[in-house]
Amino acid sequence: MTPFTYFQPAGLEEAFSLVAEHGPGTRLMAGGQSLLLALKERLARPPTVVSLSRIPELSAISYAEDGSLEVGAATTYAQLQKAAFTGWHRHISAIAGNLADRSVRSMGTIGGGACQADPRYDVPTLLVASAARMVIGSIDGMRSIDAAAFFSPAGGTTLGPRDILCRIVFPPAGVFASFGFDKFRFRVFDAAVVNAALAVTTDEAGRITIARLVFGGIAACPSVAGAAGARLCGVQLNEFASLPVADIAAQASEEVLPIATATTRHRQFQSELIKTITTGLLTQAGAPGG
Numbered sequence: 301m302t303p304f305t306y307f308q309p310a311g312l313e314e315a316f317s318l319v320a321e322h323g324p325g326t327r328l329m330a331g332g333q334s335l336l337l338a339l340k341e342r343l344a345r346p347p348t349v350v351s352l353s354r355i356p357e358l359s360a361i362s363y364a365e366d367g368s369l370e371v372g373a374a375t376t377y378a379q380l381q382k383a384a385f386t387g388w389h390r391h392i393s394a395i396a397g398n399l400a401d402r403s404v405r406s407m408g409t410i411g412g413g414a415c416q417a418d419p420r421y422d423v424p425t426l427l428v429a430s431a432a433r434m435v436i437g438s439i440d441g442m443r444s445i446d447a448a449a450f451f452s453p454a455g456g457t458t459l460g461p462r463d464i465l466c467r468i469v470f471p472p473a474g475v476f477a478s479f480g481f482d483k484f485r486f487r488v489f490d491a492a493v494v495n496a497a498l499a500v501t502t503d504e505a506g507r508i509t510i511a512r513l514v515f516g517g518i519a520a521c522p523s524v525a526g527a528a529g530a531r532l533c534g535v536q537l538n539e540f541a542s543l544p545v546a547d548i549a550a551q552a553s554e555e556v557l558p559i560a561t562a563t564t565r566h567r568q569f570q571s572e573l574i575k576t577i578t579t580g581l582l583t584q585a586g587a588p589g590g
């Protein structure tokens with residue numbers, strides 16, 4: 301590990317100033333689960349590291365007036381796993397409780413998972429599928445963007461060098477009539493070969509208005525199967541049994557990973573996984589209580 305200067309600010313304004321003052325080489329550290337590895341292996345050699353672990357507002361969980369769930373960027377997976385969430389927010393707990401191992405979950409943070417932006421990880425898929433808003437701060441002020449715009453198509457995030465992800469705002473607990481997440485990994489502590497989420501909203505008559513089907517592990521950022529999702533619109537959730545589920549799953553697979561480009565065994569395996577996982581998510585969404 302190359303020596304660096306370490307700061308532990310106690311407030312956001314101080315963190316914004318430190319990042320601005322010490323320049324673009326500065327790295328932020330949340331739980332350190334990815335960054336410490338990069339430092340140890342000398343993949344990153346920052347002159348300055350600013351810790352986010354002692355900033356209380358970054359690890360707070362609260363609700364906005366409209367019922368949106370506001371999660372501080374430095375909230376750990378363990379905190380999310382234990383939170384008493386209701387409605388679709390329970391899936392956030394379940395996802396946080398089913399990644400990596402206990403030590404990663406106790407230190408790793410949802411904001412760190414977002415900023416690490418590894419497409420095989422669960423957090424980017426969760427954020428894009430749920431249309432979360434990312435609240436970003438810097439010495440220049442605060443702004444918020446859609447999760448889909450947070451992840452760069454070329455990989456990584458669209459954060460600037462002075463930016464800190466401050467919190468993530470999830471839609472209210474009752475927004476999705478159905479939400480599902482699934483993934484395939486070889487061992488429990490492995491990143492997923494493919495992960496996927498399906499978020500469904502309905503109108504007053506129970507007809508689907510949005511079906512956001514998102515996959516991780518396929519491209520450099522989460523992949524949205526827009527056309528396959530659109531085929532669900534206008535259908536009632538309880539009519540799912542009459543849908544050509546296998547055909548929609550095949551369309552989703554072709555959309556995000558065209559079979560013509562699946563020239564390796566790994567890509568062919570991913571293509572099959574997408575179909576299997578999508579079929580499961582659609583079947584589950586159509587089931588009572590899905």
Ligand SMILES: Cc1cc2nc3c(=O)[nH]c(=O)nc-3n(C[C@H](O)[C@H](O)[C@H](O)COP(=O)(O)OP(=O)(O)OC[C@H]3O[C@@H](n4cnc5c(N)ncnc54)[C@H](O)[C@@H]3O)c2cc1C
Binds near residue numbers: 330
């Ligand atoms: C063995 C192992 C298995 C894993 N398996 C999974 C898995 O199956 N699914 C999954 O989703 N994740 C998995 N993870 C990843 C885990 O989610 C991330 O490593 C971890 O969450 C990163 O969060 P952190 O708080 O430790 O971030 P850090 O390591 O502290 O930071 C990661 C990166 O994000 C930047 N950063 C952190 N916070 C902010 C912020 N608020 N604003 C701006 N930049 C910031 C840092 O500068 C750094 O570049 C695994 C990790 C390990 C080590």
